Amino acid sequence: MNVEISTPRTELVQRLSATPRGARLARRLTGGALATWGFPHDGDLSHTAQLLVAELAANAVTHGRVPGRDFELRLALLPGRDTLRIEVSDPRSDRPLRFLDGGLLDEHGRGLVVVQVLSALWGVTTRDVGKTVWAELPLSARRRPCPRTPAPEG
Secondary structure: OOOOOOOOOOOEEEEEEEOOHHHHHHHHHHHHHHOOOOOOOOOOHHHHHHHHHHHHHHHHHHHOOOOOOOOOEEEEEEEHEEEEEEEEOOOOOOOOOOOOOOOOOOOOOOOOHHHHHHHOEEEEEEOOEEEEEEEEEEEOOOOOOOOOOOOOOO
């Protein structure tokens, strides 16, 4: 018997190893999913979404890791709201998110600032086990700040 598995075209859910390799794969999966959904790999939405996923996945791997447990990436297109929702879930709920005062020469401490600046909305949701950090991006270019374009002078 050949059973066809139906997967929603507007959602990607993937569990990944809580390692740097898993975090890199999350970023690549994001670019691939968006390209499949009609958003060019080299477009602003894809670049911004990949950067947000990279930050959230790196945080999940670095701060939310529990040995032997994966983290989960979920991407969902919400066309009725003109939104891409990004969710990264990890198994740690005992470590709340915090903004660090990263100095100019510090290698760490700016991840959540990047998430706050690039997303339209973001937040944290607790789960039975762990937490989900989510961010939303507008799908239409007119509503989205472009991180690669400098602000006008003046």
